[in-house]
Structures are given as structure tokens and as C-alpha cells.
Amino acid sequence: MLPGQQQEPPAAAANKSNRKDPPLIQCADLILPWLTPRELANISSTCETLSQISKSITLRRTLDASRFLEDHPIPFLNPNNQHPYAYFLYTPSQLLPSQSPLRQPWGSQLDRDSLGRHRGSSACKLNEPGEVLRGCDSGPATPHRGTGDSGKGVGGCDCDCEGCEEGGTGWEFLGVEEMGIMTECGPGCGCGLECSNRLSQRGVSVKLNIVRDGKKGWGLFADQMICQGQFICEYAGELLTSEEARKQQQIYDELASGGQFSSALLVVREHLPSGKACLRINIDATKTGNVARFINHSCDGGNLATVLVRHTGSLLPHLCFFASRNIKEGEELTFSYGDIRVRSKGLQCFCGSSCCFGTLPSENT
Numbered sequence: 001m002l003p004g005q006q007q008e009p010p011a012a013a014a015n016k017s018n019r020k021d022p023p024l025i026q027c028a029d030l031i032l033p034w035l036t037p038r039e040l041a042n043i044s045s046t047c048e049t050l051s052q053i054s055k056s057i058t059l060r061r062t063l064d065a066s067r068f069l070e071d072h073p074i075p076f077l078n079p080n081n082q083h084p085y086a087y088f089l090y091t092p093s094q095l096l097p098s099q100s101p102l103r104q105p106w107g108s109q110l111d112r113d114s115l116g117r118h119r120g121s122s123a124c125k126l127n128e129p130g131e132v133l134r135g136c137d138s139g140p141a142t143p144h145r146g147t148g149d150s151g152k153g154v155g156g157c158d159c160d161c162e163g164c165e166e167g168g169t170g171w172e173f174l175g176v177e178e179m180g181i182m183t184e185c186g187p188g189c190g191c192g193l194e195c196s197n198r199l200s201q202r203g204v205s206v207k208l209n210i211v212r213d214g215k216k217g218w219g220l221f222a223d224q225m226i227c228q229g230q231f232i233c234e235y236a237g238e239l240l241t242s243e244e245a246r247k248q249q250q251i252y253d254e255l256a257s258g259g260q261f262s263s264a265l266l267v268v269r270e271h272l273p274s275g276k277a278c279l280r281i282n283i284d285a286t287k288t289g290n291v292a293r294f295i296n297h298s299c300d301g302g303n304l305a306t307v308l309v310r311h312t313g314s315l316l317p318h319l320c321f322f323a324s325r326n327i328k329e330g331e332e333l334t335f336s337y338g339d340i341r342v343r344s345k346g347l348q349c350f351c352g353s354s355c356c357f358g359t360l361p362s363e364n365t
């Protein structure tokens, strides 16, 4: 049971006593979820009612980082309670910066009712870059849903592409430092999200939580037993050009030098057999991302394998995490951020593995 889960939310208590409040106060529970933690703190200091509503919003934010966009709530667990949650905007999949919302409601009483249980229902969901937030008002986001009675394909769809007939291609794990590669059905296929060859596009289905550590900050943990090969999540965030990534990295490095700041900009290079990089993808989950932004580094490679998943008919691959071995409930999910350390005074590594290098990997972006 999560802290405070059985208590009456302060907003409910506040609502009871609020019936005669001015309309602005009555609307506060609709407006305040759009605010950042700093804005919430400022508004809390103006009156007791707004303070109570802010507290209930904070509580609801701690209960689900995913805003009901994934199958299960992904709570923040923080024993010392000084940092109840990390603030960021949520996207279940990668998107272009121009598609990234400026604000997003989080912690509203209405979230569960209005967004649905998870993104497979009537939730707003994101798809390929250029096709954002489909399904907000129009029900399930499966534009090519099959009839299921044609006898073709799997999972009840009528797509006849090779991937569907094979019922998923699986992934090939190439080793800790090498990336697996996998192809799924995508916009170029006739099938919908229910197709069994679109596993990673249905979002996070394993139970996870986000735990605060005094040295590493937040980390992503398994809240159930996870079997080797199971899909965990995509690394979702804003897709940057390499020039944008370099500029952002400089800004993040400056902020990190002041302490209390964690960036989540990941540079993925796909290599040719010759060893030359042939594709570079920059995914920045610092402002907008999903729970993968909380995955910490481990020098021993951790328990996650990174796999580049291509969707048929889509140009850019998606970086996804799969369990590289069986993972016990309560274990932290980690992977290796790389093996290059260009900065002499890199950030100290607290992975705790026997082969710990002492500093976190760092590359020139």
C-alpha cells in the first residue's frame, strides 16, 4: 500500500468545504494540475484552500509518474519525502520538439476518468513523429483495426505483412555494448496496435516504481519478477538534431555543475560492420520523456539490453529496453551508458558493481 493511499485526498476535504468559495477557487483543481512544482508552491502560500488542493495534487503526482498513460501506475517512492516526485512532461513514445507540449496537466482528480486507465484505452497517445496525440477524443487509437474474422494475421488483425504472419520477429541481443536490432509492424502495415508484432508500441506493461537514492537520485525499479527477454519500455523523449543535442548538452553540463540537476539526453549510434557510425539519434528526455529517463547507469552492463526497434514504414528507429536476464521484484533496472569517458573530472559513479570504473561514461556530443 502506498503512503496516504487510503486517506481522503486533501482536495476532497477541501472540496466539501469549498462549495461557497468564489468560482476561481472552485476551478482551482482544474487549473492547478497545469502548474510546475514551483508555481504550485507559490500559489499554496496564498490561502489555505489552495494549499490543501496543491497538497492533493502533489500526492496524486507521486502515485503515478505516467499520468495513467501506461498499463499500471508508476509511483515515486521516497522514504525521506524531501523530494516527493520529479517534474517532467510525459510522452509514451519519441516525438519532435515541436510536438512537445509546453504544459501538461498532472495530478488532477479527473485524470483517471478523463484519460482512461492506460494509453490503450481512450487515452491521448503519441505515435510516430508527425502524428501526435491521436485518439484524444476519438476512442481507441487503432486506425487499421482488423475484423479478426478474416483468418489472416495474428491478434485479430487482417494485415498480411510478413511480421504479422510470423507473430513477431523477436530481438537479437548482440552483447552488453552492442545493440540488438528488431523490426515491428508500423505505419507501412495494415494492422493496428493489437498486432502481436507491435509489442513495444503498446507501452510499459510491467509493474515498475521510481525510488530515490541519496547518491544516484531517482532510479527505476522492478515491482514484479521480470523474465529475461521481456519488454520493459522505450526510451521516449524529444528527437534532437546533433547540433541541437550539442547545444542542449552544454546547457545541461552547466546546470549539473551547480548540483541538483540530472539530464537525460541519450545519443544512440548505429554502427556499420566496419565500425563507422551510420545513424545517430539524439533522444532528450530531460523535459519531456517517459519512465526510461530514470534508468541509472551500471558499469557491469546492468540487467537491461538496448534494442533498436524499427517500425515498418517509419524512418527513425526507437530505442527500447528488454530484460537481459531474469530480474527479481525490487531490483533496480540499469544499463551501461557506454564505455567512453572523455571528461577527466566526470560525475562520480555509484553503481556499486565490482567492476565500477569510478566515474560515469561521458562523450562529446
Ligand SMILES: C[S@@+](CC[C@H](N)C(=O)[O-])C[C@H]1O[C@@H](n2cnc3c(N)ncnc32)[C@H](O)[C@@H]1O
Pocket: 086, 215, 216, 217, 218, 219, 261, 262, 263, 264, 265, 293, 294, 295, 296, 297, 298, 347, 348, 349, 350, 351, 360
Ligand atoms: C538518465 S538520468 C537517470 C535518473 C536520475 N538518477 C534522476 O534522478 O533523474 C542520468 C543521471 O542520473 C545520475 N546517475 C545515473 N547513474 C548513476 C550512477 N551509477 N552513479 C551516480 N549517478 C548516476 C547522474 O546524475 C546522471 O547524469
